[in-house]
Amino acid sequence: MNILVTGGAGYIGSHAVAALCERGHQAVVVDNLVKGHRAAVGDAKLYVGSIGDEQFMDRVFAENKIDGVMHFAAFSLVGESMSQPYEYYNNNVCESMHLFHSMVKNGVNHIVFSSTAATFGEPLEIPISEKTPQNPINTYGETKLAMEKMLKWFGAAYGLNSICLRYFNVAGAHPSGKIGEDHRPETHLIPIVLQAAAGRRESISIFGDDYPTADGSCVRDYIHVTDLADAHILALEYMMRKNCSDAFNLGSGGGYSNLQILETAKRVTGRPIPSKIEARRPGDPPVLIASSDKAERLLGWKRKYGIEEIISTAWKWHESHPNGYGD
DSSP: OOEEEEEEHHHHHHHHHHHHHHOOOOOEEESSSSOOOOOGGSEEEEEESSSTTTHHHHHHHHHSOOOOEEEHHHHHHHHHHHHHHHIIIIIIIIIHHHHHHHHHTTTTTTHHHHHEGGGSSSSSSSBBBSSSOOOOOSSHHHHHHHHHHEEEEEEEEEEEEEEEEEEEEEOOOOSSSSSSOOOSSOHHHHHHHHHTTSSSSOOOEEOOOOOSSSSOOOOEOOEOOOOOOHHHHHHHHHHHHHOOOEEEEEEEEEOOHHHHHHHHHHHHSOOOOEEEOOOTTOOOOOOOOOOOOIIIIIIOOOOOOHHHHHHHHHHHHHHHOOTTTTT
């Protein structure tokens, strides 16, 4: 298959590109390189530009016989989204609308959309299922939910099939160590912990040790980035086979606390990791865990990596790329 990967120079998108190529598919990447890295794309064909530029996207579709799209391109920092709602709605929602329109015009009718657990807000039930009400509590989650709804109505009007994948904390790196996570600034717990292990941070902060959990720290669901890439391919194949639209949650079904992440990282790296306990952050629920039963049942998706492998592959990337991609 020839698959267009938007945001394919980013963290998750680049691993999807690698997974597609490993399975003999052709990946065509569109990325504006505002957040992504050219080196992450490898040998895949790269178009540098905006998904919101329909003339540009029409050319991409005209020059490549695209069978389906994996859509990762988006701004994704929760805190930033709250202070910059215009930028988030413009980049995530408006540009995606033009991408979907260009797909319709060019007869490309299958898209796997990288959604988020942030569409659920503070859920009323744990584990979170696909039937859990979606009630975002931040701008980022609202923009992703708006994109899900847009896809629903594009499907009803234009026959655009879509599968929305809502996932939680993505971590780890490709087992080869060639690609990994390079965000600037970094906001995710595992890479921050590993930066401290490497001596590039003085310490890390654990926000809250008085939650109603086993050790008092927040519990979150973690999924290895290559497991996530596999899910995108399975979702695309399922959608093409069934000619349908759907949504799936992706997670471990269990979860790990912040203190468990810290102790596991110490064990994997063999390094001391200074830490300090700070006050809870507003809006941090005690536990966020997803049920992946539907994805396992219908897509045949199975996670290959647990938390030890997630952290060890991330550590391999950080050791071999102390300055990330260096661009």
